[in-house]
Amino acid sequence: MAPHTDDGTVTDARYERITAGPPEVSDAFLRDVLREGFGLDPVTLRPLAGETDRNTHVVDGAGAEYVLKVTGPAERRAAEFQTALLGHLAGQDLGFAVPEVVLDRSGAPSRDVDGLLVRLLTYVPGRPLAEVPRRSAELLADIGAVAGRLGAATGTFAAAEPPPAHYWEFAHAGTALGASLPHVGDPGLRAAAGLIQARYLPLLDERLGALPVAVVHHDLNAFNLLVRRDGSRTRVSGVIDFGDAAPAPRIADLAVLASSAMRGADRPLAVAAALTAAYHAACPLTEAEIDLLFPLIAVRSAAVAATTARLAAGRLHGDPRHRSSAAAGLVRTLADVPAEVGAAAVRQACGLPPHAATAAAAAWLAGHAGQATAPVAGRLGPLDLAITGDCYDGADPREPDELRAAAREAVLHHGDGTPVGRYGEPRFLVPARRGADVTLGIDLFAATDTPVLASLAGRVEAVGAAGTDLILLHEPAEGVRFRTLYTGLTTVPAPGTDVPAGGRLGEVAADARDGLPPRVRIQVTAVPVADGAATSWTAVPREAPGDEQELWRALFPDPTPLLGDQDAVTAWTPAGDGALAKRHRHLPNSHPTYFSRPITMVRARNCRFYDEHGRSYLDALNNVTLVGHSHPRLVEAAARQLGRLNTNTRFVYDVLSEYAERLTATLPDGLDVVYFVNSGSEANDLALRMSRYLTKREDVVIIDDAYHGYTSVVADVSPSRYRHYGKPDTTHPTPNPDRYRGRYGYDDPQAGAHYAAHVTETFDRLAAEGRAPAAFLFEALLAGGGQVVLPPGYLAPIFQTAARHGAMTIADEVQVGFGRLGEAFWGFETQDVVPDFVTMGKAMGNGFPVAAMVTTREISQAFDPAGRFFSTYGGNPVACAVGLELLNVVEEENLQDNALRTGQYLRDVLAALAPRHEIIGDVRGQGFYSGVEFVLDRETKEPASEETLIICERLKDRGALVYPTGPAWNILKLKPPLTFTPAHADEFAAALDAVLEEGW
Template sequence: MNHDIRSPLTPPAMGDQSVPPHTDDRTVTEDGGAADARFERITAGVPEVTDAFMRDVLRDVYGLGAAALRPLAGETDRNTHVVDDAGAEYVLKITTVAERRAAEFQAALLGHLADRRLGFAVPRVVRSRSGEAATVVDGLLVRLLTWVPGTPLAEAPRRSPELLADVGAAAGRLAEAMATFAHPEPPDPHYWEFAHSGAALAGSVPHVRDPDLRAALGRIQARHLPVLDERLGGLPVAVVHHDLNAFNVLTGRDGPWRRVSGVIDFGDAAAAPRIADLAVLASSAMRGADRPLGVAAALTAAYHGARPLGEDEIDLLFPLIAVRSALVAATTARLDAGRRHGDPRHRSAAAADLVRLLSGIPAEVGTAALRRACGLPAHPATAPAAAWLAGGAASATAPVEGPLGAVDLGVTGECFDGADPREPDSLRAAARAGILAHRPGVPVARYGEPRFLAPRKRGEGGGDIELGLDVFAPAGTPVRAPLAGRVDGAGVAGTDLVLWHEPSDGVRFGTLYTGLSTDLAPGEEVTAGAPIGRVSSDTGDGLPPRVRIQATAVPVAAWTAVPHRAPDHEREMWRELFPDPTPLLGEQDAVTAWTPTADRALRGRHEHLPESHPTYFSRPIAMVRARDCRFYDERGRSYLDALNNVTLVGHSHPRLVEVANRQLGRLNTNTRFVYDVLSEYAERLTATLPDGLDVVYFVNSGSEANDLALRMSRYLTKREDVVIIDDAYHGYTSVVADVSPSRYRHYGKPDTTHPTPVPDRYRGLYGYDDPDAGARYAGHVIETFDRLAAEGRPPAAYLFEALLAGGGQVVLPPGYLAPVFAAASRHGALTIADEVQVGFGRLGEAFWGFQTQGADIVPDFVTMGKAIGNGFPMAAMVTTREISRAFDPAGRFFSTYGGNPVACAVGLELLNIVEDEGLQHNALVTGEYLRERLAALADRHELIGDVRGQGFYSGVEFVRDRETKEPASEETLIICERLKDRGALVYPTGPAWNILKLKPPLTFTPAHADEFAAALDAVLEEGW
């Protein structure tokens, strides 16, 4: 078959006409000769000229003095970057006179585009002093174009969804603008046109030495060239750029955003199928991408939004992408084999890797992704089949005898309670036990379910969904046909039987069975309910025997394998290709397809919770489980927790779970009863504090602890004023909200609250370079004490965090607290150390944050919460016996749930775990390592203004300008969203919300630190 499809050499006036059927009946051999001639054109090399010659041309032809010349890549043109004496930039193009027609065509095209509003720059033709677009000098053709600044898309190591959308839209706008261009003398056909790809591949594939690559190229030739031969001639045609690859699309910064700034190199422009540019662009941008098909879909969606595509174009786009990718890889091998000239930018291993990948993607799958990107069904036949299946239960016979019941193998499944989600073997064993223990009826695992058998990190595509349902039954159990059908005559890898059904006019689909022993012959007719085989015994995956049932309307006979599951991020496409087969179980309601709960849960929150109640992220996560430093959402996806300082020793620590369960089963009451665990815990807790701090008030939250400390301070001093650090947060009760700037700013600062400057050495009055910064910041606190005393209202208390959390992860400078404490003592003010966020060894250097300022710093009150119970609702305030006795006349203190037996048992065991596992030391060492990794990123990412912290409490501050320190607030939120999408959880903090707050469990390891740093690096490289 002749695969040399040709587009007309003369373009139509408008781009909506179709390419007429080609009538060239030359054989492949003859066309191969033409293709070889075109190949010789791209490998002939560029003219060799001297710098002196180019300077003379610039002076004599264009009247320019050349201050600098720099060579650029080129296939047929000698391209040179020129900076003239005035600093203006150009591209000088020198080629043979044989390229005159192409040069004139290009000049006319650029003139046409110059008047269009594209939203990006294109080169402009600089005419000679005599007004010519191209001039012959010494037998060479000379042209000059304006320089278009920008960074090639190919040199952006990662591309954000927003950038890809902008690239696709820019390509669509360019196509729209070029559609109205026509020229009486089009250029000669060239090597890279899709019309000649068959002959070009035939001439290049024999030079490929890598057998795997050669096999992949062969698959693409066999699968896609016949389709192009049949359908390419019917596509709309227009003048296209024809080399819209990632090197010719330029990007630049628009504020914090990276967007398309220009398109260059129109040297291959010609009349061709209008879709050619998008195919070229996609095949180039897909190279090296984590999800190449997703890149193609994103580009296609944006292109379609700017320049709507016809369904015939969309259906041929994936074959064109595959063929273009194959042509680039094969031509590269041919150039290397012959040591010929060629553009070195395309000689990338990624091109060959993409060919290997594309050769394994069925055409229906690739096309489905692009159809869905344009708002079309994944396959024309899927909708009728899915609609019939959705209502076809009454027509179906259950595949096995007996009642059916759903077994939950998703992350919510009870069978996984107690299993370690980090260990696939543990999960598989739990699933097997759950299946075998299932009662009543035959267990069925649901369609669409993200099985919780081997969860992967969110950034690695975890959460694959099932494309069928599994009926678990003993080996040898008879299996029946749910519907009348015919046995497919073609075997499909990965399945044991395929039946095709036509239950009504216009509806045709197949049912696929895996795990089935059958003797049915191809072409055999089967009636509904008739036996089709028996459940086989060999599963090979540790789960009990089962038969898997899938449904599809897509012809799969030619596929190398039928997938049993699909990536969650592609779920909608795959659910169309393999619709829900649950109705094939017959009329029963015990089994339904898996559905997510996130939307329902959010609706419930919105209905019953305050509107001001926040959630993390613009697209919240429905969490189900957590273990150590990882969360698991309802889809089984894993997220690294760098955010949650509540779970000090890691989520669901087995020792804490055991202790809580044991104590809950023994006794749980209130502290007015006597039980040993209360006194034992109080003794252990106070032993971690300086001598004298030995009376514990057990409460339920850090807010209550701070509230109580302030109440006692005011009672004992008979004063009302409180000195704080600005931007701090101390809780939500009325009392502590009045001393929390982030709260009282919404209703006005109370007159009794006195904020002092944040001791921020990055943004504050005294920086990292000031060795006396601590004392200088303390001076402002002391001035406040003195001023209040002079006004006759000395403060009741000084309330502080040892590291400001809500204030922006600000580390107190050395020498800050000592003079403040001395001044407080002089004025009779009590000191309150708010350790709710930073206590229990989190800062590494000491068990309590205030201790990092020196051994002589001893507060009057220490408040604690959050980490004290690893998520169990408990808190405490500790003070001296003297202060406690002085407060006793105020009345009895009692908290119903504070200090209950379960809380004390959990708190006691937490102290044991911190000590036994050396977690305070880990916070010191690994916390420093994490900041080193993050600080190293600042050398490559200007957005990072500062990295600071202590132990496992760190902050990364983002700024738009390192000189002005303008907060990058919007960018920080986007970074957090992108980190979440890569499987790492962190969130903004600080007054401007431009600081990442990093406060992971103390079990965070160096490997976790590397994982987080790599994710952040990738997000910052990606841009947006």
């Protein structure tokens, strides 16, 4: 241990480099040195942080930037070493910037002035990585790759005389911790750092000297890595501060980097794994280096936190970065991570088996199930407690108490022998955005006092403190050594007892953990779990977080073979991959899915989806479920009607008449004849067919970029469809009235009239050519066109012109009807017009297929000579019952008003992000139909199409669902259920803010 004074100062001469502090010099001294030594006339001097050098940012009259470094005698040798290293790096193509040495007037790389060493380096611009709290996976990969490339480059540098020993060298970690731990005032932090010291310093003493040695940066922390934003991407642009460079174990740089980058991270092990994988790809590591990496990370973190406390106690000089509390938080986290888990994380990142002994045990078990004795007598049956379990039907997936009660009932009424909870199952008891916790064992739900038998012969290695748990050690074959862990027993044998296969281990305890019936849990691992440290029996996890399951399952493999030679119970496996394969096999290639990694959805309620892993997602895109997913009243209405009658409309039933009456009551007078169909495409198809029949014309005027459906007729009037095969001569698109990108902007109060003029001119031109149009087909808010709100005054002159030319008007309300726009129940009402036809679908049945076209009695009768109209399933009793109840819910829950108020609130909180994120070009919308347009440049408005897709993927990973739209696919389409709340809006905005902050 290094001698130290009461104020915390380390007095050991070996650490004079850190305790001496930077030299004290005046600005006049600096200016004289720059003028006389380097021929520079400085305009500004700005102090920079420095632990041993006096660092100054210099700007000269031409705007050139430099860093002037003034070094004291104790640091001279290190400074000369650094200068030589920078010279070595200057000749290499690193892909990022490092400081370059500026020669003085005599051509020398440094100058001696009044006993001080003066050097001038080029200034490397950029933002310290420490100022980027949210880091994307791509940025982490870039950081690790940069570190690897730097390590490969510095590793080829050889100097005759290395610098003296430094406080931060891993070889002196024991001394550094010993000197600093007494000054840690926080008992919890001191205990955590002490545990790391006791656990890992012996490993460093044993193995560090055998690792490959090379020159390393040695202080590759988040303050010395610089990043720059290239458009919407954040990447490493430079590395600075080579003052601590020295020969050391080559892995030191990665350990320093990881301990810095992991601070404050939600998942520090994932950060370590990402950095390690990228570093290893650029600069391959040996297995010995990989195995010591996690201990080095932990020791470095503890040393930083303890040294921070020592410096604060002594009020010593030092870089203010050391005062961060993030280091202390990381130390507590790392102390709680079992050593094998940390090692497994980085081994796995490098493509190595996470734990070789456990892998061998898993392989042996998988091939020897026939040798195992079933732990309980009688038949075993699988119990589905994953989100797919039937037991949860009817339970609200947002309510853990309901889920737990449903699971308990499933156990008690299983009826298929002893219920067995499966290994690897994401238990749907507490939904989480990261996924339900995954079981790391099997659960046998047996009655209290049921005898439990040893599946394999073994020796009792340890017994839990409460006497209800035990560990059996097995060595069934040469090179195979593992443990079975039994939890939830009574009257267990003593440690050291040899138990034969089928021998009695105890009885099922009465303890009903987690509100579920009694059970015994069995786990398998080769990891030592009874050494008395943090890896002790009490720290063994029963479940793993869903997003970390791969790592934990490698340490606690499948124990199902311990059930014996049976095939009723198997480990849980996700269905998504198989379902996707079958989908690709049987559906057309053009049938899309959301996201590059599609989600396998299982349940939904209100504004949340739940996938097969139990992850919850905020639904901000699904305008189909108008009143929220699985609304209980609609579920009950559908089930009730389905149990009574479901037939076609050629029969008479009251619910059809009642629904038609209620539906037309929401529309302007005169629109009172309903044609029930199954989809919005059919409704638009029928409206066009009637328009053409009645006018005896074929041409149709539309708005460019609109979408009206998939049938042949409506695809021909949907630019997003016909652009793939050519625009029909009878279709006439007019300019998209987009006030963000179009000719007439938000600043034009007559934008509506100006855009309308293009439509009226089209009508007049066609009429002059003798081909007056049959209809004008429009969306009241352009969805596929980019969430474009029709400007005020747009539709009225178009309707007047259409009437003058005898053309019919069709309002496509499939996307925006039923109160979604807030201001009115139907979108066209916001423009004070009444169309000839109103088409509707999607939200009409809250996910149940129902659609309609409504027109006047006069128009309907004029179409009657065309023949009977009949849609087999259109207007069926179940569809009508659901549609009728939906109207009741919208009215009684005041959802149209919520769309108005909360929709505006959502846009307000999203618009508030724009000053911080240049990629946001525009936020627009009405009610609960909004769009956020992303651009690479606000002046040119170049669409950020690729970035928008990435943003949607990242939002999905954060539990918020939205997807791109618009001609360039650079607009988020936000169309959540009308039950969306301000809290949901805040949640979505926070997720978007985080995604945009981390970049990609």
